[in-house]
Amino acid sequence: MNKLMLEKLDDMDFQSNEAYKTLRTNILFSGNKIKVICLTSCTPNEGKSSISLNLARSFADSGKKVALIDADLRKSVLMGRHKIQNLEYGLSHYLSGQNTFEECMNETNLENLDMMLCGPVPPNPAELLGSEQFAALIERCRQDYDYVIIDTPPLGSVIDSAIVAKQVDGALIVIETNKISYKFAQKVKDQLDKSNCRILGVILNKIEVHRKGYYGKYYGKYYGKYYGRYYGSYYGNYYGNYGEKD
Ligand SMILES: Nc1ncnc2c1ncn2[C@@H]1O[C@H](COP(=O)(O)OP(=O)(O)OP(=O)(O)O)[C@@H](O)[C@H]1O
Ligand SMILES: [Mg+2]
Known part of the structure; x- marks a missing residue:
């Protein structure tokens, strides 16, 4: 397996650390059948990618073997944000059948945390995520990892996360404080329900706690x-x- 070096990882402050521990514990108490979790939101920029990585780190810190899959095939940010230099192959290579699981999954400089990043943006993301290859990837990850965290695009913009949701054990909806109407959140919830996906809960993000x-x-x-x-x-x-x- 290729090894990725992630830079610019935030040192979490006490409050954030506690929030992630609470989130992790709540997921643990949601049942031992919850292994594969996707994160989505109503609109872009609400915090899915940041929370996916921090949640994956939090599980990895607790000794669980974790895979983070970047299934936002349209706009991957992890590579740029964490100055990852040496990615060879990603999810789009795997899903299009060009490369094997071992070639596309990467170890990282974070103990217990492996990652499959997006790779080159494909012309048909929704089709690839709905393919048998994606289902096979999730099955393989179920065998190899304790937890699989999947970052997806916002469901209010594109359908991809509803397609991913069909394969997962539970979804988390990230909501930015004071940004999303009840009606919009309800619409996204209804869309996830149509995928027969269990909604584990909502993460209210970007709260100004110091005020x-x-x-x-x-x-x-x-x-x-x-x-x-x-x-x-x-x-x-x-x-x-x-x-x-x-
Ligand atoms: N709790 C938070 N407090 C402050 N800033 C945050 C918080 N969570 C995320 N951000 C910031 O918000 C921006 C968007 O975060 P992120 O990329 O994780 O969102 P996203 O939902 O994945 O966006 P997209 O839909 O475009 O993929 C980033 O600049 C990130 O640093
Ligand atoms: Mg994102």
Whole structure:
């Protein structure tokens, strides 16, 4: 196997580290049949590729053998972002039958983490992802790895991730805070449901945690409503209004 050197890996701060540990634990508790997971979103730029890599790193750090597959055949960012120099063959080579699994899967400088990157952009990504070759790839990865994380393009833009979702055990939907309407998220969920894919959950990304308002708002609304309703019915309007104000 070829070995890739990834540079510019972020050192995660305490909060991010904790968030990934929580995500990892939630996936573990989703059942031992959850091995192959894809990530998608409604629109571009919500954080799928960053989260795919960090989630894969988090599983690898915990001692699991992990494969990260870059199935965004239209716009792969990992090569450029992490200054990967020596990729020989990628997913598009494998899916088009030009090269073997061993030639296309790579070890990395991260312990326990192997990667199959996109390779040259093919003219027919959706067709390749729907092929028997892709199903065979997933089967092979199931045998060789504890977890397989698949990065895909946004489902609001192209159909690729719904095609990938047919082969996986669960999907995670990445949602950028304050960007996506309920209706849009619902549409993407419905599309994944049509693939008979189990939705493991939603990752709310790009939250400004340092702003005082985050916790303030959360607790404010929660307690506000709770006490508002509760006291409202017992003590009348004063507390009721207090609750409404949040
Ligand atoms: N939690 C976060 N906080 C701040 N910036 C973030 C966060 N997650 C991702 N980003 C930034 O957002 C940008 C888009 O991230 P990324 O490439 O992971 O998104 P994507 O969903 O894979 O995009 P695309 O749909 O184009 O493939 C990057 O510049 C990344 O560094
Ligand atoms: Mg991406």
